[in-house]
Amino acid sequence: MRKITYREALRxxxxxxxxxxxxxxxxxxxxxxxxxxYKVTEGxxxxxxxxxxxxxxxxxxxxxxxxxxxxxxxxxxxxELMFWSFHSVAYDQLVNNAGYVRYMSxxxxxxxIVVRGPANGGTNVGATHSHCPEAIFANIPGLKVVVPATAAxxxxxxxxxxxxxxxxxxMENTLLYGIEGEVPDPEDGDFIIPIGVADIKKLGxxxxxxxxxxxxxxxxxxxxxxxxxxxxxxxxxxxxxxPLDEEAILRxxxxxxxxxLVDESKPFAGVSAQIATLIQEEAFDDLDGPVxxxxxxxxxxxxxxFVEDEQLPTAGRIIEQVRKxx
Amino acid sequence: MDDYSKHPINxxxxxxxxxxxxxxxxxxxxxxxxxxxxxxxxxxxGFLHLYIGQEAVAVGCVSLCGDDDHLITAYRDHGHALAxxxxxxxxxxxxxxxxxxxxxxxxxxxxxxxxDKNYWGGHGIVxxxxxxxxxxxxxxxxxxxxxxxxxxxxxxxxxxxxxHETLNIAALFDIxxxxxxxxxxxxxxxxxxxxxxxxxxxxxxxxxxxxxQSLKGDNVYEVRAGVDAAMQRAKxxxxxxxxxxxxxxxxxxxxADANHKKYRSPEEIEQYKANHDxxxxxxxxxxxxxxxxxxxxxxxxxxxxxxxIAAVKFAKSSPAPTIDSIYEDVYSExxxxxxxxxxxxxxxx
Numbered sequence: 001m002r003k004i005t006y007r008e009a010l011r012x013x014x015x016x017x018x019x020x021x022x023x024x025x026x027x028x029x030x031x032x033x034x035x036x037x038y039k040v041t042e043g044x045x046x047x048x049x050x051x052x053x054x055x056x057x058x059x060x061x062x063x064x065x066x067x068x069x070x071x072x073x074x075x076x077x078x079x080e081l082m083f084w085s086f087h088s089v090a091y092d093q094l095v096n097n098a099g100y101v102r103y104m105s106x107x108x109x110x111x112x113i114v115v116r117g118p119a120n121g122g123t124n125v126g127a128t129h130s131h132c133p134e135a136i137f138a139n140i141p142g143l144k145v146v147v148p149a150t151a152a153x154x155x156x157x158x159x160x161x162x163x164x165x166x167x168x169x170x171m172e173n174t175l176l177y178g179i180e181g182e183v184p185d186p187e188d189g190d191f192i193i194p195i196g197v198a199d200i201k202k203l204g205x206x207x208x209x210x211x212x213x214x215x216x217x218x219x220x221x222x223x224x225x226x227x228x229x230x231x232x233x234x235x236x237x238x239x240x241x242x243p244l245d246e247e248a249i250l251r252x253x254x255x256x257x258x259x260x261l262v263d264e265s266k267p268f269a270g271v272s273a274q275i276a277t278l279i280q281e282e283a284f285d286d287l288d289g290p291v292x293x294x295x296x297x298x299x300x301x302x303x304x305x306f307v308e309d310e311q312l313p314t315a316g317r318i319i320e321q322v323r324k325x326x
Numbered sequence: 327m328d329d330y331s332k333h334p335i336n337x338x339x340x341x342x343x344x345x346x347x348x349x350x351x352x353x354x355x356x357x358x359x360x361x362x363x364x365x366x367x368x369x370x371x372g373f374l375h376l377y378i379g380q381e382a383v384a385v386g387c388v389s390l391c392g393d394d395d396h397l398i399t400a401y402r403d404h405g406h407a408l409a410x411x412x413x414x415x416x417x418x419x420x421x422x423x424x425x426x427x428x429x430x431x432x433x434x435x436x437x438x439x440x441x442d443k444n445y446w447g448g449h450g451i452v453x454x455x456x457x458x459x460x461x462x463x464x465x466x467x468x469x470x471x472x473x474x475x476x477x478x479x480x481x482x483x484x485x486x487x488x489x490h491e492t493l494n495i496a497a498l499f500d501i502x503x504x505x506x507x508x509x510x511x512x513x514x515x516x517x518x519x520x521x522x523x524x525x526x527x528x529x530x531x532x533x534x535x536x537x538x539q540s541l542k543g544d545n546v547y548e549v550r551a552g553v554d555a556a557m558q559r560a561k562x563x564x565x566x567x568x569x570x571x572x573x574x575x576x577x578x579x580x581x582a583d584a585n586h587k588k589y590r591s592p593e594e595i596e597q598y599k600a601n602h603d604x605x606x607x608x609x610x611x612x613x614x615x616x617x618x619x620x621x622x623x624x625x626x627x628x629x630x631x632x633x634x635i636a637a638v639k640f641a642k643s644s645p646a647p648t649i650d651s652i653y654e655d656v657y658s659e660x661x662x663x664x665x666x667x668x669x670x671x672x673x674x675x
Contacts, residue, residue, distance in 0.1 A: 025468070051468070056495070057491070057494060057495060057498065059491035059494065059495060061457060061487065061488040061491055062457050062460070062488060062491025062492050062494070062495050063457075063491075063495065064457070065454070065456070065457020065458055065460065065461060065488060065492065066457045066458075066460045066461040066464055066492075066495060067461060068457070068458055068461055069398070069446070069457060069458035069459060069460060069461020069462045069463075069464065069465070069475075070461040070462070070464045070465040070468065071461070072441070072446055072458070072461070072462065072465075073396070073461075073462055073465035073466070073469070074465065074469075075464075075465050075468060075469075092451050092454050092488070093454070093457065093488075096449075096450070096451055096454060097449070097454060097455075097458055101439075101447070102655055102656065102657075102658065103432055103655050103656055104429055104432055104433040104437040104439070104447075104448075105429055105432075105433065105437070105439035105441070105447065105448075105655075106427075106428065106429035106430035106431075106432050106433065106439075106655055107430070107654065107655035107658075107661055108429075108439050108440075108441050108442075109439060109441055109446070110658055141656050141671075141672065142656050142657065144657075164659075165658040165659065166657050166658050166659070196670065196671075242671065243657075243670045243671045244670045245670060246670045247670070274673070
């Protein structure tokens with residue numbers, strides 16, 4: 001199969017959806033003439049023009065609110081947040097307006113928007129630019145949150161998000177943009193990954209490493225080392241945080257009887273806390289030991305290039321937690 | 327004072343049109359009075375922001391709207407809802423939290439919606455609706471529709487950051503939108519003078535190179551004349567306008583605002599009621615034109631009073647939402663019955 005980068009996969013998803021549906025348009029800071037701060041939208045303005053690919057002022061609340069309003073009249077905006085870290089200045093729009101308008105109108109109004117952009121640490125940009133807010137938004141009933149780890153998932157999930165009738169927040173990763181992966185050729189048909197379906201990235205029998213986003217790659221790295229130590233780890237990629245594929249999580253844990261959750265977001269009330277609750281509620285008797293977690297160390301993201309990588313989940317810390325279970 | 331009755335947008339109004347404007351203002355006044363009574367009887371939860379005193383603004387604006395014109399407002403939303411044609415029954419039932427309410431009892435007083443009538447709410451956070459209204463205008467232009475968006479906000483909303491982001495984008499992108507500041511003089515308990523460095527609110531538009539005008543909001547003719555000009559600018563030139571319409575609320579910010587006679591004087595309230603009451607201004611105008619009689623106006627008022635008695639009865643006798651309905655209307659694909667992994671959208675204990 002052909003290989004393209006995660007960045008190219010996202011771009012291809014948007015390009016195909018722009019072609020498929022005239023109501024789809026892209027907007028955000030530097031997405032058009034500048035070709036995207038991280039070059040995800042490169043070439044799309046040149047191809048699709050001013051109407052479909054729109055540069056906005058630095059006004060996240062303003063342009064995301066505008067996108068939400070336009071979606072109520074049937075458009076399908078894809079908003080780029082240069083960093084998901086900038087969500088905080090648009091929080092009212094992202095939560096109250098996008099997340100709750102369907103509910104508060106008794107189901108009369110749909111809000112089919114996508115907000116996408118990178119949400120990760122590890123690039124030495126300090127705490128204001130290193131948020132992983134998937135737990136914050138997954139905490140809001142009415143919102144969907146997906147976090148692709150591979151190029152194929154990035155393309156398939158983004159296309160599904162654009163076609164979804166509810167708001168979908170796609171959390172990407174600047175450290176994944178350049179990584180290549182196999183993605184089916186567009187000539188072989190529409191490639192969609194349904195939102196809410198987890199994916200086993202490596203089959204195993206001894207312990208379940210449950211992760212999302214770039215942590216999936218870290219978990220795979222740990223699994224490779226663990227194999228050398230005689231431990232056959234399974235790596236389950238959640239792909240979607242809400243809706244959550246609870247069956248896939250429970251199926252894996254019931255098979256391996258051990259779970260280590262790998263989550264780049266913070267541990268306190270984070271995604272991993274939700275999954276740990278699920279496992280203890282539904283699979284307590286299947287466990288051979290406590291559920292372990294490997295998250296970002298629970299402090300604001302540190303700048304220092306000497307230590308930031310150690311603040312994020314590492315293969316070493318995963319292995320350490322796994323070994324405690326044997 | 328200009329005689330706005332001779333304005334081109336007003337001079338051809340029929341007797342029926344004029345009576346309908348009176349009927350709508352009367353409906354709003356009587357609806358609000360009925361809801362106040364229910365609130366004081368403990369039948370309505372939460373907050374209740376009454377529109378009494380401001381009726382000519384919503385009714386005047388809506389009277390100009392065509393099929394492709396859309397409206398959105400903040401939490402003082404009953405007047406606009408009734409003006410676009412939502413029924414007293416569905417609105418009253420919503421206030422009482424009943425399943426027959428316009429939002430099935432899920433929105434409450436601040437969150438009325440009627441997309442089939444181009445009415446997009448009903449929003450609870452000050453100025454939060456302003457970029458949504460911008461988006462309605464954006465969509466109309468994108469879809470090449472010959473309409474515009476009317477975005478209502480209070481004077482307090484002009485001090486929120488997102489309002490200024492919205493004005494800038496509206497002007498920058500040439501969006502067919504009319505921002506209507508309903509300036510009732512107080513952002514909750516803080517007067518305009520105590521909250522705004524510059525009290526001429528229409529001048530906020532100057533910062534964005536946007537057209538603006540200040541209007542008096544007690545006279546439907548004046549409201550229509552000013553708003554029509556702004557709507558024409560939106561439709562013909564795709565240019566936004568900022569309107570300040572001076573109005574007044576007779577009650578507190580909400581009915582829970584017990585201090586409203588402390589931060590303003592009772593004399594101020596009485597002065598407005600005596601000289602600027604929009605229903606009285608309109609009825610006096612119609613009577614002076616000689617085409618309409620007091621009896622006709624009284625008959626309308628009686629009909630509206632009766633309508634509210636029926637609406638209260640309807641609301642009180644309607645069923646409450648079920649507990650199961652709490653999980654409905656959250657995600658569209660669940661409501662449509664085809665979720666990929668339906669049970670895992672929610673953490674059900």
